[in-house]
Amino acid sequence: MDIDENKINSINKCISPVYEDGIEDILSKYNITATTDLAQSVQDSEISFICVGTPPNPDGSQDMGYIKSAAKDLSNALHSTVTRNYVPLDIGKNMPYGHTVVVKSTVVPGTTENIVIPALEEHGKKAGKDFGVCMNPEFLKEGTAVADFMNPDRIVIGEYNKESGDVLAELYKDFKCPILRTDLKTAEMIKYASNAFLATKISFMNEIGNICKALGIDVYDVARGMGYDGRIGNKFLNAGIGFGGSCFPKDVNALVAKSKDIGYEPEILEHVLKLNDEQPLRIVSLLKKHIPTLKGSTVGVLGLSFKPDTDDIRESRAIPIVNALLKEGASIKAYDPKAMDNFRKLFPQVGYVAPEDVLSSDAVLILTEWKEFDELDYKGKTVIDGRRIIRAKKEADVYEGICW
Numbered sequence: 001m002d003i004d005e006n007k008i009n010s011i012n013k014c015i016s017p018v019y020e021d022g023i024e025d026i027l028s029k030y031n032i033t034a035t036t037d038l039a040q041s042v043q044d045s046e047i048s049f050i051c052v053g054t055p056p057n058p059d060g061s062q063d064m065g066y067i068k069s070a071a072k073d074l075s076n077a078l079h080s081t082v083t084r085n086y087v088p089l090d091i092g093k094n095m096p097y098g099h100t101v102v103v104k105s106t107v108v109p110g111t112t113e114n115i116v117i118p119a120l121e122e123h124g125k126k127a128g129k130d131f132g133v134c135m136n137p138e139f140l141k142e143g144t145a146v147a148d149f150m151n152p153d154r155i156v157i158g159e160y161n162k163e164s165g166d167v168l169a170e171l172y173k174d175f176k177c178p179i180l181r182t183d184l185k186t187a188e189m190i191k192y193a194s195n196a197f198l199a200t201k202i203s204f205m206n207e208i209g210n211i212c213k214a215l216g217i218d219v220y221d222v223a224r225g226m227g228y229d230g231r232i233g234n235k236f237l238n239a240g241i242g243f244g245g246s247c248f249p250k251d252v253n254a255l256v257a258k259s260k261d262i263g264y265e266p267e268i269l270e271h272v273l274k275l276n277d278e279q280p281l282r283i284v285s286l287l288k289k290h291i292p293t294l295k296g297s298t299v300g301v302l303g304l305s306f307k308p309d310t311d312d313i314r315e316s317r318a319i320p321i322v323n324a325l326l327k328e329g330a331s332i333k334a335y336d337p338k339a340m341d342n343f344r345k346l347f348p349q350v351g352y353v354a355p356e357d358v359l360s361s362d363a364v365l366i367l368t369e370w371k372e373f374d375e376l377d378y379k380g381k382t383v384i385d386g387r388r389i390i391r392a393k394k395e396a397d398v399y400e401g402i403c404w
């Protein structure tokens with residue numbers, strides 16, 4: 001169920017409103033239907049997942065508007081519909097509730113208890129008595145969302161009471177991964193701690209990379225040597241121009257805001273964000289080593305999405321970089337396999353061209369590690385690489401890696 005009719009119509013035609021590998025096969029294979037009628041969807045189902053966005057307020061804290069209104073609408077629907085009191089199909093005969101509401105959105109600890117449940121109870125029905133409540137964080141990554149969802153490392157079930165948790169345990173019983181059952185706010189915190197840890201890992205490697213660069217050491221060799229240590233692990237050690245996307249920056253900011261709210265100064269997390277703000281601008285400083293005056297020059301940009309295999313440019317590191325280049329008076333020619341339309345809305349003054357055209361610029365910046373960038377011809381070019389494209393490293397006439 002969604003309030004956006006365009007999305008509903010598109011899903012009902014098996015066309016995904018977002019670009020995501022494998023999603024359209026699922027839409028057609030499982031005959032998934034979408035509606036704008038919440039009461040009907042509650043009536044026809046046993047579980048509602050709240051998956052609305054939690055955008056940031058200007059101070060970094062979470063805007064709870066969508067969560068609150070989804071919970072209020074659900075309260076209305078729960079009140080006005082006679083939900084099932086048994087479940088006929090494969091979900092188990094002993095379903096404790098006619099309906100269970102599950103918070104899937106990433107929300108700061110305490111939200112389900114203090115905001116969602118009171119809103120759900122607004123029309124008199126009680127959590128734990130008339131309906132179940134769970135908090136079930138999602139750990140999927142964009143671009144590999146379907147595969148990540150189907151093969152999770154773990155499933156976390158935050159439960160209001162045991163009966164609520166039993167509903168989700170039943171739903172997920174065929175997944176072959178550890179299933180952890182916790183209280184609501186622990187589940188909420190597991191999601192934040194996981195994202196904050198991964199963001200910290202990236203900023204940490206960027207810091208090591210900045211030190212390596214100054215010492216003439218290749219940080220990717222260092223990362224390889226570190227990754228064999230089972231306590232460290234070899235994933236998320238790629239130094240570069242920092243993390244973007246709809247989750248890491250927003251979630252770390254929200255955790256910082258929440259910590260401050262309760263009187264704790266989260267120094268590590270604040271530095272993770274500070275480093276991530278500064279890191280993309282280092283590529284502009286490196287460029288200026290080769291072209292001291294950018295005014296009047298043409299800079300090529302390869303990659304605009306926040307990571308490969310997505311058209312998403314939210315918090316993409318390309319945004320502060322393009323802003324800085326424009327401020328310096330450079331003209332920009334850019335290419336991205338998927339994200340040019342989205343980027344054009346923010347930066348109509350940039351020229352969107354074919355990759356070969358980008359390569360004809362005075363210098364080229366690589367900002368996203370799309371696979372196809374490994375097939376371009378970098379001979380004779382000046383390349384400043386923010387993401388480690390091996391062919392560019394091998395072939396370019398003048399080559400600088402941001403941390404290597």
Ligand code: UDX
Nearest residue numbers: 138139140141142236237238242243244245247306307
């Ligand atoms: C992230 C989490 O991985 C996922 O568990 C959570 O549910 C949502 O947020 P996502 O934002 O889709 O997923 O992308 P991810 O692949 O984690 O990358 C985030 C950013 O970190 C990208 O900008 C990427 O380029 C950057 N990154 C990632 C690095 O700079 N180095 C790395 O080693 C890994």
